[in-house]
Amino acid sequence: MNTINIAILGCGTVGGGVAQIITEINKELVIRSDAKLTLNKIVELNPTIAAERFHLPMELFCGSGKNLSPQEASAYIEDIIKSNEIDIVVETIGGTSDFVHQLCLDIVASGKHLVTANKALLAERGKDIFDVAEKKGVKIGFEAAVCGAIPIVKTVKENLTGDKILSISGIMNGTSNYILSQMQNENLEFDTALKLAQENGYAEADPSLDINGGDAGHKIILLIKLAYGIDVTMEELSMTGIENISKEDMDFANEIDAKIKLICYAKKMNGDIYATVRPMMVKNSNVLSGVNGATNAVRVNCKYSGKHILVGKGAGSSETAMSIVSDIVFISRYGKQIRNIAEKQERNFADANHFVFPYLITFHTADIPGTTGFITTEIGKQDINIDTVSHNRHSGKKATFSVATMPSTIEKIEKAIDNIKKERPNLLLSETKIMPILY
Amino acid sequence: MNTINIAILGCGTVGGGVAQIITEINKELVIRSDAKLTLNKIVELNPTIAAERFHLPMELFCGSGKNLSPQEASAYIEDIIKSNEIDIVVETIGGTSDFVHQLCLDIVASGKHLVTANKALLAERGKDIFDVAEKKGVKIGFEAAVCGAIPIVKTVKENLTGDKILSISGIMNGTSNYILSQMQNENLEFDTALKLAQENGYAEADPSLDINGGDAGHKIILLIKLAYGIDVTMEELSMTGIENISKEDMDFANEIDAKIKLICYAKKMNGDIYATVRPMMVKNSNVLSGVNGATNAVRVNCKYSGKHILVGKGAGSSETAMSIVSDIVFISRYGKQIRNIAEKQERNFADANHFVFPYLITFHTADIPGTTGFITTEIGKQDINIDTVSHNRHSGKKATFSVATMPSTIEKIEKAIDNIKKERPNLLLSETKIMPILY
Numbered sequence: 061m062n063t064i065n066i067a068i069l070g071c072g073t074v075g076g077g078v079a080q081i082i083t084e085i086n087k088e089l090v091i092r093s094d095a096k097l098t099l100n101k102i103v104e105l106n107p108t109i110a111a112e113r114f115h116l117p118m119e120l121f122c123g124s125g126k127n128l129s130p131q132e133a134s135a136y137i138e139d140i141i142k143s144n145e146i147d148i149v150v151e152t153i154g155g156t157s158d159f160v161h162q163l164c165l166d167i168v169a170s171g172k173h174l175v176t177a178n179k180a181l182l183a184e185r186g187k188d189i190f191d192v193a194e195k196k197g198v199k200i201g202f203e204a205a206v207c208g209a210i211p212i213v214k215t216v217k218e219n220l221t222g223d224k225i226l227s228i229s230g231i232m233n234g235t236s237n238y239i240l241s242q243m244q245n246e247n248l249e250f251d252t253a254l255k256l257a258q259e260n261g262y263a264e265a266d267p268s269l270d271i272n273g274g275d276a277g278h279k280i281i282l283l284i285k286l287a288y289g290i291d292v293t294m295e296e297l298s299m300t301g302i303e304n305i306s307k308e309d310m311d312f313a314n315e316i317d318a319k320i321k322l323i324c325y326a327k328k329m330n331g332d333i334y335a336t337v338r339p340m341m342v343k344n345s346n347v348l349s350g351v352n353g354a355t356n357a358v359r360v361n362c363k364y365s366g367k368h369i370l371v372g373k374g375a376g377s378s379e380t381a382m383s384i385v386s387d388i389v390f391i392s393r394y395g396k397q398i399r400n401i402a403e404k405q406e407r408n409f410a411d412a413n414h415f416v417f418p419y420l421i422t423f424h425t426a427d428i429p430g431t432t433g434f435i436t437t438e439i440g441k442q443d444i445n446i447d448t449v450s451h452n453r454h455s456g457k458k459a460t461f462s463v464a465t466m467p468s469t470i471e472k473i474e475k476a477i478d479n480i481k482k483e484r485p486n487l488l489l490s491e492t493k494i495m496p497i498l499y
Numbered sequence: 500m501n502t503i504n505i506a507i508l509g510c511g512t513v514g515g516g517v518a519q520i521i522t523e524i525n526k527e528l529v530i531r532s533d534a535k536l537t538l539n540k541i542v543e544l545n546p547t548i549a550a551e552r553f554h555l556p557m558e559l560f561c562g563s564g565k566n567l568s569p570q571e572a573s574a575y576i577e578d579i580i581k582s583n584e585i586d587i588v589v590e591t592i593g594g595t596s597d598f599v600h601q602l603c604l605d606i607v608a609s610g611k612h613l614v615t616a617n618k619a620l621l622a623e624r625g626k627d628i629f630d631v632a633e634k635k636g637v638k639i640g641f642e643a644a645v646c647g648a649i650p651i652v653k654t655v656k657e658n659l660t661g662d663k664i665l666s667i668s669g670i671m672n673g674t675s676n677y678i679l680s681q682m683q684n685e686n687l688e689f690d691t692a693l694k695l696a697q698e699n700g701y702a703e704a705d706p707s708l709d710i711n712g713g714d715a716g717h718k719i720i721l722l723i724k725l726a727y728g729i730d731v732t733m734e735e736l737s738m739t740g741i742e743n744i745s746k747e748d749m750d751f752a753n754e755i756d757a758k759i760k761l762i763c764y765a766k767k768m769n770g771d772i773y774a775t776v777r778p779m780m781v782k783n784s785n786v787l788s789g790v791n792g793a794t795n796a797v798r799v800n801c802k803y804s805g806k807h808i809l810v811g812k813g814a815g816s817s818e819t820a821m822s823i824v825s826d827i828v829f830i831s832r833y834g835k836q837i838r839n840i841a842e843k844q845e846r847n848f849a850d851a852n853h854f855v856f857p858y859l860i861t862f863h864t865a866d867i868p869g870t871t872g873f874i875t876t877e878i879g880k881q882d883i884n885i886d887t888v889s890h891n892r893h894s895g896k897k898a899t900f901s902v903a904t905m906p907s908t909i910e911k912i913e914k915a916i917d918n919i920k921k922e923r924p925n926l927l928l929s930e931t932k933i934m935p936i937l938y
Contacts, residue, residue: 081661081803091842092660203658209804211658218657219642219650221531222520222824347810350789364520365648365821371786371808382804385661394833403530 063096064392067140068150069163071104071121074177074204075152076114077381082388083116089385093392100146103136104128137163141170148388151176161185168193168200175387177204177380183278187291190400199398201387206279207232207356209379210372211386216286216360217402223362225287227327229498232279234354234374235270236302236322238262240339241352244310244319250303262354272301273322273337280324280335283358287326288333289402290409298412300338308452309493312422312462313341315450316497319349323498332410341420341497347371348498413471417496418447420464421473424490427459431487438480439463442472458489470494502535503831506579507589508602510543510560513616513643514591515553516820521827522555528824532831539585542575543567576602580609587827590615600624607632607639614826616643616819622717626730629839638837640826645718646671646795648818649811650825655725655799656841662801664726666766668937671718673793673813674709675741675761677701679778680791683749683758689742701793711740712761712776719763719774722797726765727772728841729848737851739777747891748932751861751901752780754889755936758788762937771849780859780936786810787937852910856935857886859903860912863929866898870926874919875902881915883907897928909933 066082068075082089082099089097099120104110105128107121118125122136140146141163149167151174153160160181167174169192176182182189182202193200203213207230216225231237235257242253254271257263269275277297284292302322313320318341326335342349347369351357356374361367373379391398421439425431436446445466452460465473477492505521507514521528521538528536538559543549544567546560557564561575579585580602588606590613592599599620606613608631615621621628621641632639642652646669655664670676674696681692693710696702708714716736723731741761752759757780765774781788786808790796795813800806812818830837860878864870875885884905891899904912916931 077803085663088663088842089660092838094836094838209801210807211654214658215650215654218829219653219825220821221528221828222821222826224524224527347786347789350786362648362821364516364817366812366815366818367810368649369808369810371806371810373805376805378803379805382659382661382801386658387661389660390657394836397533397833397836399531399533403527 061094061096063098064093064147065098065100065145066148066150066388067101067103067146068099068152069103069137070151070153071102071107071110071114072152073377074380074384075102075104075150076110076116077377078150078152078384079116079120080114081378081381081385089389093389095392097388097392101140103133103140105130105133141166141172146172148173148175148391150384150388151178154178156180156184164189165192168196168198171196171198173199173201173391175201175384175391177384179205179275179278179282183281184294193400197396199391199395200400201384201391202282203387204380204383206282207358207372208374208376209382210356210358210370210374211383212283212358212370213286214390215368215370216283217399220360220362220365220368223364225328225360225362227325227361228280228283228287228358229323229325229348230356230358231321231348231351232324232356232358232374233270233276233322234356235263235267236276237351238354239271240302240305240320240322243305243307244313247307249307250305271303273299276322276324276337280326280337284326284333284335285401287402288328289404290333290407292335292409296409298336298338302339305339308460309422309495311452312420312450315452315462316341316420316448316464317344318342318497319344321348332408334410334412334415336412336415339495341495343497343499346498414469416467416469418465418467419470419473420462420495420497422460422462422493423488424492425459425487426489427454427457428487431459432461434484435480436463438483439465439476441479442476444468444472444476464497500533500535502537503532503586504537504539504584505587505589505827506540506542506585507538507591508542508576509590509592510541510546510549510553511591512816513819513823514541514543514589515549515555516816517589517591517823518555518559519553520817520820520824528828532828534831536827536831540579542572542579544569544572580605580611585611587612587614587830589823589827590617593617595619595623603628604631607635607637610635610637612638612640612830614640614823614830616823618644618714618717618721622720623733632839636835638830638834639839640823640830641721642826643819643822645721646797646811647813647815648821649795649797649809649813650822651722651797651809652725653829654807654809655722656838659799659801659804659807662803664767664799664801666764666800667719667722667726667797668762668764668787669795669797670760670787670790671763671795671797671813672709672715672761673795674702674706675715676790677793678710679741679744679759679761682744682746683752686746688746689744710742712738715761715763715776719765719776723765723772723774724840726841727767728843729772729846731774731848735848737775737777741778744778747899748861748934750891751859751889754891754901755780755859755887755903756783757781757936758783760787771847773849773851773854775851775854778934780934782936782938785937853908855906855908857904857906858909858912859901859934859936861899861901861932862927863931864898864926865928866893866896867926870898871900873923877919877922878902878904878915880918881911883911883915903936
């Protein structure tokens with residue numbers, strides 16, 4: 061039986077969880093990986109805290125358990141990269157700094173397998189790391205980088221290989237989902253729900269990346285790479301966060317039997333690949349609508365096998381660590397036969413404005429009889445069929461109502477809104493919201 | 500690049516789907532499997548029908564497309580087993596006959612990999628097939644045998660390898676789930692819902708195996724083998740079907756915010772493995788409660804990563820075929836490194852009567868004041884805590900009510916019922932139902 065030596069760089073929430081699992085169920089892991097899985101070295105600035113939290117012996121830590129300066133830590137990391145003994149390096153430092161980027165490049169360039177939960181790094185600066193890994197024939201395990209514990213990476217890459225993936229959609233950010241669930245269930249405005257999330261530890265002091273769609277964007281970029289073999293940049297991805305969702309939007313969602321969720325969506329249609337991250341009205345008949353709080357969920361729609369849904373924990377120490385350990389087992393067992401990403405396809409990444417969806421359009425207008433007729437006529441002129449018109453309220457001199465369309469493009473809808481503004485410049489009182497409806 | 504030659508035995512609904520997928524997306528499959536996947540031979544009694552339905556060229560069929568007698572088919576099968584050219588044999592004949600059992604034994608004994616959707620065969624007579632495969636170092640792909648398109652076999656065997664599986668529960672039979680969904684949503688009695696299911700093609704003329712839990716039992720037996728490495732026989736498995744579920748049970752389910760589902764359940768606790776197939780009251784907070792119609796769903800609860808839920812198509816031609824093709828790809832790519840089942844564990848299969856669950860007990864009694872007090876006192880005497888008491892109706896001289904308990908064993912509940920019968924022989928008017936509550 062082979063021995064597989066593992067080094068962990070960064071023994072915080074996730075790295076510590078990895079060390080703990082490898083230690084606690086080593087006997088099972090050895091059988092499953094067909095190798096003597098050995099945790100050799102951990103590099104961590106503050107070993108005392110980590111050792112206590114994760115029940116780890118001091119001798120596992122480089123420097124025998126004394127606190128390290130960043131310089132000392134770097135030197136130990138360099139030793140690990142140079143070492144011929146280490147087979148797999150777990151990078152759980154995080155971030156997209158030049159330091160971490162170079163570190164990951166060095167790991168794969170040195171012929172070692174890399175396992176990481178670092179979605180931001182792989183999505184924003186991962187291309188050259190994957191390229192070098194390919195050249196060196198080493199593997200990059202990143203199950204933990206997409207939806208924490210949910211094994212969506214292996215599901216796409218290893219389990220649905222007898223199929224063609226038509227689309228992937230999902231709730232991939234727990235913080236924003238917690239906020240939206242609170243807004244919907246407790247009838248809160250966004251700011252109140254965000255504050256609550258911060259107080260309860262579901263949102264960080266700076267929650268930008270969670271609520272503006274950035275974190276979810278990283279994940280869908282990695283899934284696109286896996287499912288369609290193409291690289292999409294954050295700049296190319298059409299992304300809208302949840303900052304502008306209001307109680308009123310929640311009311312309209314209720315009226316069409318839907319819940320508002322921040323949805324990652326990627327679809328291949330007629331050779332083009334569309335992708336977006338934005339709030340959508342998810343119909344209650346779709347299982348994703350019932351996924352509340354910090355839970356993540358992914359729906360994969362396939363040509364032959366139909367819809368698959370995976371629900372699980374999107375974050376957490378032992379949850380994310382489990383995905384890293386399962387990557388270690390997979391790499392130890394199957395080694396060089398594993399492929400890192402999907403077969404490359406022709407790169408046809410399409411503009412989200414051409415994306416065909418049914419949409420919910422919410423209008424805020426002056427309260428003038430005939431408005432519904434005028435607006436729906438203008439929509440009809442753009443060849444858009446209308447499904448439902450819901451009136452929310454007539455208050456004072458204002459009226460609010462929403463129009464649910466049949467599948468259309470945003471481009472056409474914006475054309476209709478432009479024409480409405482041109483024809484009757486004072487009719488629309490504030491921003492018109494356009495949100496896809498997901499069945 | 501290696502060539503992997505495939506033979507398909509039986510080109511009906513599933514086998515035909517396999518042939519079609521291998522033909523249609525061969526280019527992708529070759530990249531994913533890292534091998535020239537070649538469909539060499541199909542043995543089928545009526546090739547004309549199959550060729551037309553699945554768009555297959557006649558020359559793929561043994562006998563060049565002419566109808567075969569069973570004797571001719573057997574001779575062709577024998578040739579395939581003897582052949583040194585064939586690497587993977589897909590068995591889609593089905594059934595647990597001696598013929599199919601011997602056939603599968605011969606396939607693995609000849610050093611060929613076996614891929615099959617035959618849950619009944621593997622669950623009831625699979626042990627020696629797995630043993631011979633182990634000796635010969637060949638692989639048995641049976642993703643398609645458990646919940647059709649849902650990749651639950653690979654999820655347990657390859658994706659959650661960094662964890663310990665605490666329990667598996669799920670809706671694994673689409674027919675019974677369709678019937679229960681109809682009963683609950685359309686307020687039907689069992690017989691009417693069954694008839695409807697037969698008329699709509701969701702249930703066969705002889706639906707026994709679907710409604711008595713047998714089909715679901717086969718699947719949980721295979722999952723137990725995968726998760727815990729032990730063999731359980733159908734005789735050992737505690738199994739109750741859905742034949743006795745009534746509209747009244749549905750009412751009580753509504754009262755405790757639950758839906759009745761036929762649940763497969765396996766759990767490891769203190770070293771013992773418990774398993775059962777039976778109708779359960781699934782609380783609406785559990786995603787499984789929202790899984791309706793012919794859909795399947797599995798929940799895997801893990802030590803480190805918490806709850807995972809997979810939802811997908813449990814049956815169908817291309818759906819089941821997709822799972823077979825993904826097994827072919829997996830075997831082609833990873834070959835001898837794959838393990839067929841989980842690491843063996845100590846065999847401690849426990850009596851379902853010791854299974855600890857919260858239960859819903861439904862009593863039909865004479866309508867006498869003081870009955871609730873008397874019955875709940877007797878339950879309390881067995882050290883069972885009571886959660887809720889729901890009164891359904893007092894009609895004429897009869898009363899119906901249900902008691903939801905805190906976690907307890909069936910053994911204790913039956914003791915309480917026995918004591919009630921002893922103390923007041925005429926109080927209970929008809930069968931007392933005991934159903935687990937699944938949170």
